[in-house]
Amino acid sequence: MELISPLDIAKRFLLAVQDYTFLSLRAVGNLFRKPLYMADLVQQSDFIGVGSLPIVMLTGMFTGIVLALNTSKTLEQFGSLSLTGQLVSFSMVRELGPVLTSLMVAGRNASGMASELGSMKVTEQIDAMRALGTDPYKKLVTPRVTATVFMMFFLTIISDLVGLVGGWIISFGMLGLNSYQYWNSAYQVLKYNDVITGLVKPLVFGFIIATVGCYYGMTTKGGTQGVGRSTTQAVVWASVLILATDAVLTQLFITLR
Amino acid sequence: MSSFDDGAPDTVHKAIIFEDVSISFDDLQVLEGVSFELKRGETKIVLGIAGSGKSTILKLCLGLLKPDSGHIYVLGHDITTMSEEDLFDLRSKVGIVFQESALFDSLNVRDNVAFRLMEEHLPEAEIERRVRESLSFVELEEAIEKLPSELSGGMRRRVGIARAIITHPEVLLYDSPTGGLDPITSTTIIELIMKQRDVYKTSALLVSHRLQDGFTLASHYFDPVTRHMRPTNGVPLREIHTRFMILREGKVIFEGTAPELGKVTDPYIKEYIS
Numbered sequence: 172m173e174l175i176s177p178l179d180i181a182k183r184f185l186l187a188v189q190d191y192t193f194l195s196l197r198a199v200g201n202l203f204r205k206p207l208y209m210a211d212l213v214q215q216s217d218f219i220g221v222g223s224l225p226i227v228m229l230t231g232m233f234t235g236i237v238l239a240l241n242t243s244k245t246l247e248q249f250g251s252l253s254l255t256g257q258l259v260s261f262s263m264v265r266e267l268g269p270v271l272t273s274l275m276v277a278g279r280n281a282s283g284m285a286s287e288l289g290s291m292k293v294t295e296q297i298d299a300m301r302a303l304g305t306d307p308y309k310k311l312v313t314p315r316v317t318a319t320v321f322m323m324f325f326l327t328i329i330s331d332l333v334g335l336v337g338g339w340i341i342s343f344g345m346l347g348l349n350s351y352q353y354w355n356s357a358y359q360v361l362k363y364n365d366v367i368t369g370l371v372k373p374l375v376f377g378f379i380i381a382t383v384g385c386y387y388g389m390t391t392k393g394g395t396q397g398v399g400r401s402t403t404q405a406v407v408w409a410s411v412l413i414l415a416t417d418a419v420l421t422q423l424f425i426t427l428r
Numbered sequence: 429m430s431s432f433d434d435g436a437p438d439t440v441h442k443a444i445i446f447e448d449v450s451i452s453f454d455d456l457q458v459l460e461g462v463s464f465e466l467k468r469g470e471t472k473i474v475l476g477i478a479g480s481g482k483s484t485i486l487k488l489c490l491g492l493l494k495p496d497s498g499h500i501y502v503l504g505h506d507i508t509t510m511s512e513e514d515l516f517d518l519r520s521k522v523g524i525v526f527q528e529s530a531l532f533d534s535l536n537v538r539d540n541v542a543f544r545l546m547e548e549h550l551p552e553a554e555i556e557r558r559v560r561e562s563l564s565f566v567e568l569e570e571a572i573e574k575l576p577s578e579l580s581g582g583m584r585r586r587v588g589i590a591r592a593i594i595t596h597p598e599v600l601l602y603d604s605p606t607g608g609l610d611p612i613t614s615t616t617i618i619e620l621i622m623k624q625r626d627v628y629k630t631s632a633l634l635v636s637h638r639l640q641d642g643f644t645l646a647s648h649y650f651d652p653v654t655r656h657m658r659p660t661n662g663v664p665l666r667e668i669h670t671r672f673m674i675l676r677e678g679k680v681i682f683e684g685t686a687p688e689l690g691k692v693t694d695p696y697i698k699e700y701i702s
Contacts, residue, residue: 206547291532299530302490303544303591304516 190390194312195382201306201313211314218283219315220322223276224329230275231330234267235259235337243346253352259338260357264369268331270417273376276323277409281384284315285405288388289398297389312389316381323377324370331369368424375420376413383409442501443468443599443631444489449498450678451484458484459495460678466599469669471625471632473642475700476675482635483527485675486601489633490522491515503598520544523592524601528608529584531576531591537563538572541591562590566620582613589620593630600624602634606641618644619657625670626650639701646670646686674700 242258288311291297300307335357342348387405391397438445444466451459459481466472474482487493488500491507500507505518531540539546541562545555563569566586576584585605592600602621606614618641624630626649636642648657649668660668672689674682674697682689682697692698 294528294533295526295530296532298487298492299524299526299532301492301512301516302519302522302524303547304519305543305547306512306516 187390191382191386194308194386194389195378197308198312198316198382198385201309202317204309206309208310208314211310212318215314215318216322219276219280219318220326223279223322223326226275226279227272227326227330228333230271231263231268231333232337234271234330235263235334235339236341238262238267238334239338239341239346243341252346252348254356255338255342255346255348256335256353256355256357257360259342260335261360261365263331263334263338264361265365266417266421268334269327269369269372269376270413272327272330273323273373273380273413274410276319276326276377277380277384277413278406280319281380281387281405281409282402284381284384285387285391286398286402288385289391289401292389292391293394293397307389312381312385315385316378319381320374320377323373323380327369327373364424364428368420371424372417372420375416379412379416380409383412441467443470443503444633445499445501446485446488447499447501449488449495449500451481451488451493451495458678459488461498462675462678462680463498464673464680464683466631466633467669468598468631469629471621471634471645471668471670473645473670473672474633474635474675475637475639475642475672477700478637480675481678482637482675483603486524486603486633486635489599489601490519490524520595521597522599522601523595523597525585525588525592525603525605527603529576529588531584531587533576535575536572537568537574537576537579537587540576540587541594543591544595558594559590562594563587565593565623566590580613582609582616585609585613585617586620589617589624593624593628596628598631600630600632602632602636604636604638605634606636606638614638614641615644619650621645622648622657623650625668627652642670642672643686646672 238259239255243252243255246252246254246258288297291300291311297307297311300310335354338357339350339353342353343350384405387401387408391401393400442465446462446464449459449462450457462481462485464472474485476482484493488495489502489507491502491510491512495508498508502518503521507515507518510518532543535543538559542555542559545558559572560569563572566589568583568586568590571579571583571587576587579587589605605617605621609617621632621634622645625632625645634641634645644657646668648659650656651658671685672682673680676696681694682692689697689701692701
């Protein structure tokens with residue numbers, strides 16, 4: 172096996188960061204240059220948004236159920252079972268809704284983008300597109316990034332709502348809590364800052380998912396084995412970046428409170 | 429005679445000019461000081477073993493790769509100094525047939541062939557007419573609704589040719605157009621390339637590792653009456669304008685006509701053509 176020097180590793184990392192930044196800037200810059208490929212944008216929005224809906228709803232529902240079950244055990248000890256709605260709502264809207272939805276969408280779509288674009292790269296379809304006078308960043312990358320950012324916003328709202336419904340099912344069905352009490356406490360606990368935090372995070376995470384997926388797709392080398400490698404790396408790096416960015420954003424919004 | 433008598437490239441007579449072009453990938457020097465010219469109306473067969481830099485030359489001609497040094501003039505433009513955005517316009521005058529066809533696998537034959545026209549938002553009727561014209565040239569009109577996965581290797585290559593010629597380009601680039609095909613299908617493809625050369629007089633660079641493709645092109649002409657190729661029988665009855673270029677380890681080691689290639693004394697070339 173060939174040994175790689177630490178200097179070469181550092182060089183490759185810096186080059187990858189440079190290429191990723193370049194791709195991200197081009198994806199955003201292309202929004203202000205014609206053509207806009209609206210048909211591709213609608214198609215990607217359907218695939219990413221509508222296609223991810225079942226898995227996002229299932230994740231949200233079970234997260235809400237588990238949150239209600241776990242918190243109720245602790246709250247019961249302090250005689251504060253009525254706070255279940257507050258805890259489910261606060262956790263879903265601020266943290267678990269955006270993060271879990273993003274991780275699910277990353278697993279489904281970052282891999283999809285990396286494998287689709289990667290296959291096009293290794294079969295010279297990307298070169299063919301350039302040779303035919305079309306900018307692949309404009310036609311392939313920008314619609315995917317725009318669609319993911321746009322749809323992540325709505326997917327997270329749906330996930331939050333379904334999670335709250337999951338929590339209500341447990342609170343009302345198993346814990347015997349009053350429905351009005353659950354929904355009222357869930358609503359009252361949320362401050363303006365919590366809602367903003369929960370709605371800004373998915374926009375950033377959506378951008379990460381699409382740019383990382385497209386970056387690994389567009390830089391795929393080495394045939395079908397390379398496509399497999401790109402797909403795996405896209406999911407791993409998108410997930411890691413989502414969690415790392417979540418930590419930074421959480422601290423930032425706490426400071427801004 | 430130099431192409432640069434007054435410092436400017438002779439773009440009236442030359443479609444492509446390579447001037448001392450070098451390119452390397454990582455530590456591998458792929459092309460080193462390559463210089464050649466493709467005259468307008470000429471077909472140049474680029475030969476060489478795998479890894480000699482043949483396909484890289486075609487990608488450089490389209491600006492898909494940038495050379496480390498040297499200049500490349502395509503239809504009068506120094507593409508080494510052009511931005512990607514400016515190259516998109518120039519590429520409409522240069523068609524390419526990729527080694528494995530590189531058809532868009534999610535689009536049917538019609539949309540693959542019409543891709544560039546659809547991007548230019550031409551009227552639907554105009555697109556339909558030109559797609560049928562291109563597919564008729566490669567005798568594949570019946571496959572218009574099929575997906576690339578439903579086509580044979582030879583059919584995919586013919587769709588690739590139809591896609592490349594739909595804008596009536598001034599230069600055509602063929603990357604191993606007969607690679608991986610059986611002899612009968614290979615002859616069909618070579619006949620199509622010959623038809624394009626003799627009917628439309630398009631300048632072409634044809635990369636191949638199959639010597640017989642080059643000799644067939646150099647020794648036959650397309651007869652529009654019988655719609656088949658015919659041998660010239662060694663008599664220069666027609667202006668075929670087909671020359672050869674051989675690459676070895678990223679350098680041009682031969683450039684000339686078929687008779688000149690037959691007379692070389694270089695042992696490497698003699699072994700290559702034997």
